[in-house]
Amino acid sequence: MARFPKPAEGSWTEHYPGLGTGPVSYADSFTPEFFELEREAIFRRTWLHVGRVEQLARAGSYFTKEIAVARTSVVVVRDTDGKVRAFHNICRHRGNKLVWTDFPQQETSGVSRQMVCKYHGWRYGLDGACTFVQQESEFFDIDRAEYGLVPVHCDIWAGFIFINLGRVPEQSLRESLGPMVTAIEDYPFERLTHRYGFRSSVAANWKLMVDGLQEQYHAPIVHRNQRPENFDAHAAGFEAPHYQIEGPHRMFNSPGIRPWELPDDQIKPSERLVRGGLFGPWDPPDFFADTQVAGMRPGGHERVGVALFEIWPNFGIQLWERGWYHTYQHWPTSHDSHIFEWNMYFAPPRHASDLIAQEMTAVSLKEFALQDDSLIETIQLTLGSGGLTEFPLGDQEVLCRHLHKTADEWITEFKNRA
Amino acid sequence: MTKLPDQFSDLEPFAATWCLPTEPERWARRQESSIDEMRQLYEAVFSRYEAILAYVDRFPLDDMPEEARNLIHLTTSFVMVSFPVEVWNGPRIPDTGHATLERAISPAV
Ligand code: FES
Ligand SMILES: [Fe+2]
Numbered sequence: 001m002a003r004f005p006k007p008a009e010g011s012w013t014e015h016y017p018g019l020g021t022g023p024v025s026y027a028d029s030f031t032p033e034f035f036e037l038e039r040e041a042i043f044r045r046t047w048l049h050v051g052r053v054e055q056l057a058r059a060g061s062y063f064t065k066e067i068a069v070a071r072t073s074v075v076v077v078r079d080t081d082g083k084v085r086a087f088h089n090i091c092r093h094r095g096n097k098l099v100w101t102d103f104p105q106q107e108t109s110g111v112s113r114q115m116v117c118k119y120h121g122w123r124y125g126l127d128g129a130c131t132f133v134q135q136e137s138e139f140f141d142i143d144r145a146e147y148g149l150v151p152v153h154c155d156i157w158a159g160f161i162f163i164n165l166g167r168v169p170e171q172s173l174r175e176s177l178g179p180m181v182t183a184i185e186d187y188p189f190e191r192l193t194h195r196y197g198f199r200s201s202v203a204a205n206w207k208l209m210v211d212g213l214q215e216q217y218h219a220p221i222v223h224r225n226q227r228p229e230n231f232d233a234h235a236a237g238f239e240a241p242h243y244q245i246e247g248p249h250r251m252f253n254s255p256g257i258r259p260w261e262l263p264d265d266q267i268k269p270s271e272r273l274v275r276g277g278l279f280g281p282w283d284p285p286d287f288f289a290d291t292q293v294a295g296m297r298p299g300g301h302e303r304v305g306v307a308l309f310e311i312w313p314n315f316g317i318q319l320w321e322r323g324w325y326h327t328y329q330h331w332p333t334s335h336d337s338h339i340f341e342w343n344m345y346f347a348p349p350r351h352a353s354d355l356i357a358q359e360m361t362a363v364s365l366k367e368f369a370l371q372d373d374s375l376i377e378t379i380q381l382t383l384g385s386g387g388l389t390e391f392p393l394g395d396q397e398v399l400c401r402h403l404h405k406t407a408d409e410w411i412t413e414f415k416n417r418a
Numbered sequence: 419m420t421k422l423p424d425q426f427s428d429l430e431p432f433a434a435t436w437c438l439p440t441e442p443e444r445w446a447r448r449q450e451s452s453i454d455e456m457r458q459l460y461e462a463v464f465s466r467y468e469a470i471l472a473y474v475d476r477f478p479l480d481d482m483p484e485e486a487r488n489l490i491h492l493t494t495s496f497v498m499v500s501f502p503v504e505v506w507n508g509p510r511i512p513d514t515g516h517a518t519l520e521r522a523i524s525p526a527v
Binding site for chain 1: 441460464467471474475477478479486490493494496497498500501504505506511512513514515517518519520521522523524525527
């Protein structure tokens, strides 16, 4: 029996008629040709999240971001006026990668007053201006003003730094996020600064991993052992109280188990002990106690505890009702591999018990994530044979249907333009 | 030389192995430990958890004496072995092949 009402059309899928209800092709997830098209048609056109403002705490703070899918590296800096800027991470003299440490393929971060090329020593200010040319008199009428770093479009929403590699972005960042996403900007992101970061190299197409996060139909099966035997809330399967799609973005709410309300025999004993676990630290930060962010529950269900917003193309923000959140990010490296970044953000702990509850949360989520990773790699293994390309998707997989349709539309539209 | 405060001498036998400051170290130790070793740590820390919190919560997090910090590290190892002991009955998560997830960023403790 349905625990949550479905839209008047009878299903979430039919509520969005463009999605259709037939089998869905996954040819977009194992063919090198499709991946080659995604580079230009998707990743060089969209706003891409690259980090949080807290990573750039003061003037001169910088970090680099390797964006293999766009074959580029970007350096993001806070200049002396406090403005966050992004540049192609390439020296104007002869193309050396400008900012890196020890391993040129790896990302780096730090604080610096200027950027100095490791090759012939050209220097650049935090605003990108070329400030010094080694043996300048050897050059032929060179005008340093013309040799500043090449800027990349950069904008900030709710403390999240985005870049856009397009020559001229087709939409502003805010326009591209749209009202469904910007409705969560009152969540106190700027106070949730205690960060735990995970990184993984996943042998699977990036969209398969997004699928694994945006459907929880798998959860009662894959993750069944993590709950004590008596915990049977999932026995009937998974149903989301609300799904919503807006443009290329999508979100869903989970019912939100509240472990602090469950009897002892339905909770892992260590979770009860430290008051934290898969559903986060049980005790919200003081400043969060009465926080209500309506955008987190666009379907109006009061009891939902979790909301995942999948922001096209490769960034997810998952909000929890007790004042913490995490983000997912997928950086494609080939048609069947990507780098997965997962950051959890909590309030700075008041004392050691908060810290331990956060640690229990981070540890518990890792147990689940490794199961998800492994299954997604397994899907890639079999998809790659090309033996089967179309699959039926249920109503709890409506967001997967939307993701693959969106990817397909963007590629088709791009091809038609060319 | 002992690592832990005097009143936690009962936990001292675990200190040399499990007072590990970072998640990658705790994860690696978990992988090479037997279920019995993890269960012993789990039961010992579980039974003293309230006393541990009462002790460490007296200090501000940014000014912890070494012994209190060690006690927190031991407790985070208890957190690390909780799934192996309560759920998996061993260090590994079943069916996870060679999937990995590296903790790249951790707040300092
Ligand atoms: S390549 Fe950078 S100074 Fe020559
Ligand atoms: Fe999962």
